[in-house]
Amino acid sequence: MSTCPIDSRAIRPIRFVAGQCHMLDQRLLPAEEVWHTYATYQEIARAISTMVVRGAPAIGVAAAIGAWFGARDIETESSWEFYQEFEKVCAVLVATRPTAVNLSWALERMKHFAQSNLDRSILELKIGLEFEALAITQEDEKANQKLGQHGEPLLADGARVLTHCNAGALATAGYGTALGVIRAAVEAGKKISVIADETRPILQGARLTAWELQKDNIPVTLICDNMAGYLMSLGEVDCVIVGADRIAANGDVANKIGTYTVAVLAKEHNIPFYVAAPVSTIDLSLDAGSQIPIEERDGREITHLKDLQLAPEGISVRNPAFDITPHCLVTAIITEHGIVNGDYLAGLKRIVKQH
Amino acid sequence: MSTCPIDSRAIRPIRFVAGQCHMLDQRLLPAEEVWHTYATYQEIARAISTMVVRGAPAIGVAAAIGAWFGARDIETESSWEFYQEFEKVCAVLVATRPTAVNLSWALERMKHFAQSNLDRSILELKIGLEFEALAITQEDEKANQKLGQHGEPLLADGARVLTHCNAGALATAGYGTALGVIRAAVEAGKKISVIADETRPILQGARLTAWELQKDNIPVTLICDNMAGYLMSLGEVDCVIVGADRIAANGDVANKIGTYTVAVLAKEHNIPFYVAAPVSTIDLSLDAGSQIPIEERDGREITHLKDLQLAPEGISVRNPAFDITPHCLVTAIITEHGIVNGDYLAGLKRIVKQH
Numbered sequence: 001m002s003t004c005p006i007d008s009r010a011i012r013p014i015r016f017v018a019g020q021c022h023m024l025d026q027r028l029l030p031a032e033e034v035w036h037t038y039a040t041y042q043e044i045a046r047a048i049s050t051m052v053v054r055g056a057p058a059i060g061v062a063a064a065i066g067a068w069f070g071a072r073d074i075e076t077e078s079s080w081e082f083y084q085e086f087e088k089v090c091a092v093l094v095a096t097r098p099t100a101v102n103l104s105w106a107l108e109r110m111k112h113f114a115q116s117n118l119d120r121s122i123l124e125l126k127i128g129l130e131f132e133a134l135a136i137t138q139e140d141e142k143a144n145q146k147l148g149q150h151g152e153p154l155l156a157d158g159a160r161v162l163t164h165c166n167a168g169a170l171a172t173a174g175y176g177t178a179l180g181v182i183r184a185a186v187e188a189g190k191k192i193s194v195i196a197d198e199t200r201p202i203l204q205g206a207r208l209t210a211w212e213l214q215k216d217n218i219p220v221t222l223i224c225d226n227m228a229g230y231l232m233s234l235g236e237v238d239c240v241i242v243g244a245d246r247i248a249a250n251g252d253v254a255n256k257i258g259t260y261t262v263a264v265l266a267k268e269h270n271i272p273f274y275v276a277a278p279v280s281t282i283d284l285s286l287d288a289g290s291q292i293p294i295e296e297r298d299g300r301e302i303t304h305l306k307d308l309q310l311a312p313e314g315i316s317v318r319n320p321a322f323d324i325t326p327h328c329l330v331t332a333i334i335t336e337h338g339i340v341n342g343d344y345l346a347g348l349k350r351i352v353k354q355h
Numbered sequence: 356m357s358t359c360p361i362d363s364r365a366i367r368p369i370r371f372v373a374g375q376c377h378m379l380d381q382r383l384l385p386a387e388e389v390w391h392t393y394a395t396y397q398e399i400a401r402a403i404s405t406m407v408v409r410g411a412p413a414i415g416v417a418a419a420i421g422a423w424f425g426a427r428d429i430e431t432e433s434s435w436e437f438y439q440e441f442e443k444v445c446a447v448l449v450a451t452r453p454t455a456v457n458l459s460w461a462l463e464r465m466k467h468f469a470q471s472n473l474d475r476s477i478l479e480l481k482i483g484l485e486f487e488a489l490a491i492t493q494e495d496e497k498a499n500q501k502l503g504q505h506g507e508p509l510l511a512d513g514a515r516v517l518t519h520c521n522a523g524a525l526a527t528a529g530y531g532t533a534l535g536v537i538r539a540a541v542e543a544g545k546k547i548s549v550i551a552d553e554t555r556p557i558l559q560g561a562r563l564t565a566w567e568l569q570k571d572n573i574p575v576t577l578i579c580d581n582m583a584g585y586l587m588s589l590g591e592v593d594c595v596i597v598g599a600d601r602i603a604a605n606g607d608v609a610n611k612i613g614t615y616t617v618a619v620l621a622k623e624h625n626i627p628f629y630v631a632a633p634v635s636t637i638d639l640s641l642d643a644g645s646q647i648p649i650e651e652r653d654g655r656e657i658t659h660l661k662d663l664q665l666a667p668e669g670i671s672v673r674n675p676a677f678d679i680t681p682h683c684l685v686t687a688i689i690t691e692h693g694i695v696n697g698d699y700l701a702g703l704k705r706i707v708k709q710h
Contacts, residue, residue, distance in 0.1 A: 222670050223672070303577070311565050319579075
């Protein structure tokens with residue numbers, strides 16, 4: 001189907017209603033706004049791995065909904081058997097993409113809910129899991145709004161903010177992380193303009209960030225990734241805000257490929273480099289960014305654009321989908337529980353415990 | 356026409372024979388190898404501005420040939436009138452693209468030849484200008500071979516060399532500048548592998564560098580521009596070599612947009628950053644890179660790929676085609692007269708005077 005069944009002006013790429021999940025196909029934006037309807041966990045798994053939905057918080061939300069679809073369809077009256085089957089469902093979902101920790105975070109939360117309620121009837125368990133998936137969805141958008149309020153004082157009136165990839169409403173349940181901070185600054189009455197890196201190879205900046213900021217009437221200028229340095233050297237960038245796919249205990253940040261380069265450029269030009277992410281992105285189990293698995297995707301994403309051939313046949317390609325920005329390049333990490341900077345090890349631990 | 360009329364295994368994008376100029380259409384590579392035949396200066400001017408031919412040395416060569424076409428077609432017996440008309444031809448050609456100085460360098464050389472021979476008959480003048488255009492073409496390829504020999508000792512056996520854009524045979528009369536150094540190292544028996552930035556928006560790296568290195572059996576891996584930093588952080592890049600469109604007296608380098616970013620990344624990772632360019636690229640009339648005019652091209656190059664729409668309608672775009680790398684980020688400049696490093700002001704002056 002090609003229209004979203006729920007009327008709302010706010011951009012929400014995942015709508016979870018009446019036992020179905022409606023998802024905006026982000027691969028087709030901005031040319032087409034196509035919504036798909038899913039009702040099984042296998043469909044959700046495929047939507048995540050093929051990037052119908054993308055963005056760390058959004059794939060966490062999608063996975064939670066997928067887990068509920070899986071739970072709902074388990075046919076057993078044995079709690080033990082139910083949990084065994086539910087773990088299998090979660091294992092399929094968690095394997096769809098390796099880098100963003102929000103995926104496993106959401107699934108762990110669903111499993112924890114199930115495990116804590118195994119004394120309930122299967123019917124109650126299934127209903128409870130539906131509410132848990134709904135809660136994950138709603139909490140994500142609320143977390144982003146809070147994160148935006150914490151972060152917006154960092155943006156001066158008139159600020160020209162560079163962002164990479166899409167850490168917007170489309171990357172979350174709604175409102176966005178990096179773009180959430182920008183939205184909050186605009187709502188606070190500040191004049192903010194955005195410079196959006198197009199973000200090869202998937203072009204999330206050109207296709208998604210430009211699309212959603214244009215929709216919200218926030219001024220946005222599109223550039224190729226390789227132009228950010230030059231604009232910084234001309235004094236045309238006041239700060240950088242990006243999202244994150246996983247943050248290690250020491251503050252190292254995995255985010256969309258190219259983020260590290262932007263961070264190095266920001267350091268060279270003494271420009272603040274902010275990371276905006278919900279607490280669900282923080283992975284205290286990993287000491288440092290070097291331990292974060294980096295997904296390597298199909299080279300065809302680089303050599304072709306749809307059916308258009310951009311490089312010679314048979315050429316060798318590297319296509320890491322993410323990179324690691326060491327914490328020393330990060331000015332501050334903005335979360336829904338406040339801002340962390342300086343001593344990330346202590347600060348992130350404190351903030352996760354508040355959660 | 357779609358085949359080159361001159362048989363040769365060497366890649367030479369501009370063939371100047373029998374009063375005609377055959378040009379490989381670089382916009383269509385690697386999918387198609389289409390050759391066009393031109394015989395007027397207006398056709399050459401259009402080929403330069405629409406990027407049928409690109410690359411600083413190559414557009415210098417093309418402009419020289421165009422200037423001769425213009426000269427040949429001037430109908431007068433008055434030397435004074437001839438020179439007036441010839442200056443008009445050169446003015447059209449020099450206006451096609453602003454950043455690469457090789458364009459004006461070649462045209463100045465053609466004008467200087469004409470001016471120095473105004474005592475000759477118009478017939479002799481026209482024949483002389485044809486030989487001058489031929490000389491510019493042949494000297495460019497020879498300069499690149501010499502430049503390659505000067506530069507190749509900088510590449511260790513086994514070196515993994517990152518390059519940006521295409522500073523190859525396709526960007527010159529033949530052999531290439533940055534890729535000339537790589538070819539010379541390979542000819543010297545070294546095992547060299549190349550990492551090619553795809554170089555948005557025109558994708559000269561994906562379409563041209565990958566194509567010509569593959570043709571020469573030099574191992575090449577294609578990446579998106581935003582991946583270079585990550586590969587450097589993993590220790591997978593030993594040095595960087597790029598070409599140049601104009602070098603100011605102080606050693607600041609104008610080159611394809613994104614070069615500056617690569618230079619900042621190289622500095623951050625203590626990786627040598629080399630610029631390879633013929634002396635015709637050096638512009639001693641400009642003190643510093645900030646004086647070099649930077650061409651801003653049509654935003655459609657970023658928002659569309661052929662007919663494919665990559666960004667929302669009406670989005671604001673910046674599209675600077677070049678950037679400036681300050682000399683402090685340049686490890687050495689490799690020319691056909693030797694290598695300059697350290698004191699660029701003195702070194703470049705010395706090398707230009709040798710010319």
